[in-house]
Amino acid sequence: MSLLVLPPEKLRRTIDPASLKIKSSQELEAEDVILLPGQPRACKSLEFGLRIELPGYNIVVTGVPGTGRHTLVKSVAKKWAAEKKNPGDWCYVYNFEKPFNPLYLKLKPGEGKVLAQSMETFIENAKSNLRSAFESEEYQAQKDALEQELREKQQREIERLQQMAAERSLSLMRTPQGLVFVPLKEGKALTPEEFESLPAEEREVFEQHLEEMQKEAQRFFQKIPRWQQEVREKIKQLNQEVAKFTLKHLLDELKEKFAQNKQVLAYLEKVEADMVKNIALFFLEEQKKAALQEEMPVPLKSEESKNSSFFRRYLVNVLVDNSHLSHAPVIYEDNPSLGNLVGKIEHIQQMGFLVTDFHLLKPGALHKANGGVLILDLEQLLLNPGSFEALKRCLKSAQIRIENLAEKFSLISTVSLEPEPIPLEVKIILIAPPYLFYLLKMYDPDFIKLFKIIADFDESLPFDAENINYYLKLIASIIKKNNLLPFKAEAIAKVMEYALRVVEDKKKISAEIRKVSDLVSESSFLAKSKNKEEVEKADVLEAIEFREFRVNRYQEKVLEAILRDIIFIETEGEAIGQINGLSVISLGDFSFGRPSKITANVRLGEGEVVDIEREVKLGGPIHSKGVMILSSFLGARYAKTNPLSLKATLVFEQSYSGVEGDSASAAELLALLSAIAEVPLKQGLAITGSVDQKGRIQPIGGVNEKIEGFFTLCKKRGFTGDQGVVIPKANVKHLMLKEEVVEAVKEGKFKVYAIESIDEAIELFTGLPAGESIEREGFARGSFNALVQEKLEFFAQRRKELARQLQGKEGDGKED
Template sequence: MTDPQPATTALPATALRARLDPATLGFETTATLAPLDHLIGQDRAVEAILLSAGIGHKRFNLFVHGPEGTGRHSAVMDLLTQEAARRPAPTDWVYVHNFDAPERPRALHLPRGAGQRLKLAMQELVDDLANDIPALFESEDYQRRRAAIEEQFGGQQEAAFAALGRTAHDRGVAILRTPMGFALAPMKDGEVLKPETIARLPEAEQADIQAKVAATERDLEAFLKSVPRLQKDHRAAVARLNADMAQNAVEAGLDRVIEAFRGVAVLEDYFADLHRDLIDNAELFLQAGQREGDGAFPMAAVRLQDDLRFHRYAVNVMICRPADITEGAPVVHETLPTLSNLTGRIDHISTMGTLVTDFTLIRPGALHRANGGFLVLDAARVLAEPLAWDALKRCLETRAIHVITAAERLGLTTTTTLEPDPIPLDLRVVLVGDRRLLRLLEAFDPDFGELFGVAAEFSDEMDRTPAAIDAFARLVASVAAREGLRPVTAGGVAALVDAASRHAGDQRKLSLRVNAIWDILREADHLAARGGAATVTEAEVTGAEAAAERRADLVRERMQEMIARGTILISTRGSVMGQVNGLTVAQLGARAFGWPARITARVRMGAGQVVDIEREVKMGGPIHSKAVMILTAFLVTRYAPDMPLSLWASLGFEQSYGGVEGDSASVAELCALLSALAQVPLSQALAVTGSINQMGEVQPVGGINEKIEGFFDTCRAQGLTGRQGVLIPRQNVENLMLRADVVAAVAEGQFHIHAIGHVDQAIALLTGLPAGRRGLNGDFEPGSVNANVEVRLMDFAEARRDFARHDPTGPAAADRDE
């Protein structure tokens, strides 16, 4: 069977770059085009986003992924905003004081716009009561009724004491008031008897006096015991009066609030608890009124609201929409998704050296603000924030917003804390990330698939069809109109289309990394402004492209400078045995550039070993090591198949200090190895790129434009001779979107690009000799490179066998025995 050797094709200049003819666009400037109101080339992603936005099941949260620069965030925000505009506006949620359990604030669901009205109504009620209750307790009616109570209970106490005095007087006992209390003394004829006088009285009379004093003492004791009861009854009567008066003031003010919210059933129990608490704590308003009157100016309402004792009557609005806005769900993009920014937080204030809190210090998070609508988050940022991802999943699983602080989750809190009622959650969460992060979550987070059941993948390219070009032109018109840029001429749009194809690295594709394209458009508009032009033309677009490349070109220039000065050894003239120019590419951020690399091979008789120097010193990656093993397999199976491979060979990238990865140099490495075996020099005017398989077929590689341009720049620096060029895989022809100067050099015959499909084509171009086919006799054509390779390998095998005969204990003999 003969080896495939399709004819070598030197590509014409027209095959090196797709160029759109502006005349085919059918307009002069984008000012005449209708703007495009939807994405192009992202039909799958749009379908997924609309599904997630429209379906109500909790599993259908969305993960948006795709390459950077495809407009994922802006597209998601636009589509969600359109969907949100068709939804009803969410209703209100507030926190109020729980009068039975203050540590568990109550969450109340109110009609749209009622939250803020309730908050203002409660502020007004508190302010009114702070004025009305003190005024009511200073009223003439209150003073009259209080005086009646004082008179009633004061009279009862005085009457009882007077009766006690009269009884004691009838017994001949005087009740004396002393600084130490009451004292009893016997009397006779209105005079207090002295102890010595009593002592001179008969015993019977003394006993009678003692009995009367003891009886009076018992009556006095009974009177004194009745005094606290009278005072208690007095206080109860005053409390009943105060409650009646407070109730009048509270009911007068609270009735107005209740009437304003009649029909809101959820407030009925709250108003009942509020009514009872206001009456029980009327003293607070009396104290506030007294404090207000102490100063030269009346106390401002805001100061009253700041009094912690009055926080119990406040309303903490968490979610609120104006009552007149009935449509439009929220779309919230939280750029810093910390735990507190997502689920809310509970603040504390310092009082008397202690941190305290209450329900008015509960702050809403992004979940509260987005409730009823959509929440857009950056996936990597959520996962990077401690506790945020777990909290988000818990809220989505329970469909409720739980306000839990990080200190509480970690068990670090030592201050008073709260357990607010969870607020029901009804929203769609959209995570924006990359494909790798999506796969990691799917693999390692079992909860992820249960919550995020839809993935929207943004593509980085689309087919370059006439319909796509028309849509692209309208998209250019939309961006120019939206950002206030100058209209773009047909030539400018054609240049942007070509730029999109170059960014895609494919003549049949358009890049959808539109951010980079719009940056070119913006810079082109800036150049047009500086030049005083009314439109953006092809000249400004190509000028903006060149300027952007020049700004990011420092490293490439330094590499080319080192090649020009001979620091990096690269030759573009002459022929050298076992040496070839390979091509490599570097990616520095968004900028990629290529440059040539010298690849060398050395051979001698051995035991069938091909040494990959990069792999041996651990500077070669696994893909490069695999490529070397593949070319070794091709070498072993193609040449001298009936004889053991008696070869020792080494392959290396000269002046490579940063590691080698990839298989795009395997064709060049094989050509260097074949050159060393056949002892045929390779042209240094040609550079080679391409991967190879075990059949010798050349396979496509990436970065083809940058690699060609890198070698072209080196050849131009050393002087174009008309013989220089690049060998590329024929499958990469459609990926060619080369710079205009490279295309011009090819058109003038100063540079050449050859598309190859087999290593035989590469070796023929590099040596100027036929690669050679196997004839019917099984031998390669005499004088061909393949024939020389096979003869050399057979010579190695004969030499190794002869060496083994003369040295039966040598390595060759050991290999033979094995």
């Protein structure tokens, strides 16, 4: 059995501080470190996905949180973006044909801001020049001439009416009610009484003349609106000609400045046409301004003047300004709500109503990242209603369409805008946990079409010279970034040993930068609190212990229950059909091992092995599979020629929650064999490991926590020297036990055994030889396997006897 006992050096990989070839972290050159050496698959996938310029080649980055995914993604994306040109600026402007559908303009980097400022300057200059032009003597003279022409035409018509009236002995008089015709006799206007006293014939003639003149006057009045309209049209035409002439040189300057951009030139043409067409609104604004100044004689601020309703439409909304960039943008959006992703349409309240215009269009992350890279967390994307579906729509249509979630679900009813969609050319990188990636890949047919590249981050790195050097730089960069105390070489060695422990592998080191960074920071704090100038090995060990202390309350409660004999676990003596199994309880990032009593009972039966956990639906499918393997093993080894004639029951005692996994199948098999052979098992030993149908012991997870869980119990009760844990030999490479366990093994207080087969476990737990199978003779006499086989043969023989007796009774009953 001595060959099965692991020596102390096999229980933990230690790092010699001298092998680091430094005395302190002060000798290291700190730099921004990312996991490039140990993540070749992820790096190559990222670079491939970024460089291939085809639809659908967006990227999903998977891996354990804390492995530097965000840091590496941003670094690779920025490196790629540095080789790409700046995509330029995006603006929204007024749509003169469809006011509720603002138009976009694409400009060179920095030109968006220049255009917006130029339009503001143009508006101020236009207002000033227009005001001067319309107040000029030349304009006033032309306008007065048109108005005078109307007055002269009216006067000529009135004179004609007066002449016609005189010819008919009538006088034309102007009254507040209009033009009135009065009969004359001998040059004197007749009163109504005098008119009535005239002879009937004479009066009839006057009445006829009056009627003719009234009709003539009516025709005159009908001409006046037409003449006025003609004058208004001429004045309007004059105003437009003056406005066009006034604005021309201002717009020519703008057109010359943006001569290379056809979109802008077309927009400026529309601006000119609209301003000329609606110049009357300028006069209305001026009248309102004058009226306001009369009521409150305070000069209007330039901002108020600039944003007046007439001129506001000519301003430019710079949606995305990339003037500060020299390359393509790289954007990380940590809150991808629908508005933050595709942009939003804001509203303001006016007179109790919600109103909006194109100036209230706000950009989303897709706008900002257009032409570059957008990095998103998939979990956050899915948590925000509508965001994931909106992203897919944008990618499929290659357009960014601003959506309003409230309108989509009819939460508000108001007039809104439908901005022209902006063309989209972007690389999307989603950072996701693996389970989300595979779920979407399986259930969302669009997902795999739009995200064809996966960059998978490994949670561990090979423990080689390259990554040792990387870890040294990493620790130095953490110290520099957080202004921490320098670390001695012995302290750095302990940090690296902790990183080995995290992945439970002597040949791999953890890629979870966050855990390493936290340990370094906490170790420095503890050292500083003791007024040390450097962090020592003891400070790192204390930080590790304190990290465990903060979260191990439940572990201590379980241990207390065992020590107070509330949960029954024996660590001394022997017992038939009873063994100590080991399980792991995980509480987030913290896991600990817990001993569990497993018992077995057997009796004569029909070859059934009952898993009580499964019967009461506390056992998971993998655990049930392990129990079924035990039944197969029994039949194959001990009952090849006879039927398996027992009924056995297996149970985790005092188990009140679900049991899953097959890591206890070796323990269950030993308890079952012990119950059959009626040979006691040593209670000072615990075992973990799964077993196959051939009796080989297979590796399991959580081996360090399981060993330490049983070690702590034995330590609390007091070592006997015969206590230990049996593990699969395949798990030896995963051992990174605490130093106190290694010391106890060195002192002979505790042992760790590594086995490859169930026979080795039998000999450890019983002290009997397992016994090899001899062809046609069974197992060696006196061996444990022989005892098991003898008992099973006894069961089989007894079953046959009972069957014959039952047949005999049935025959006697028929004769009667």
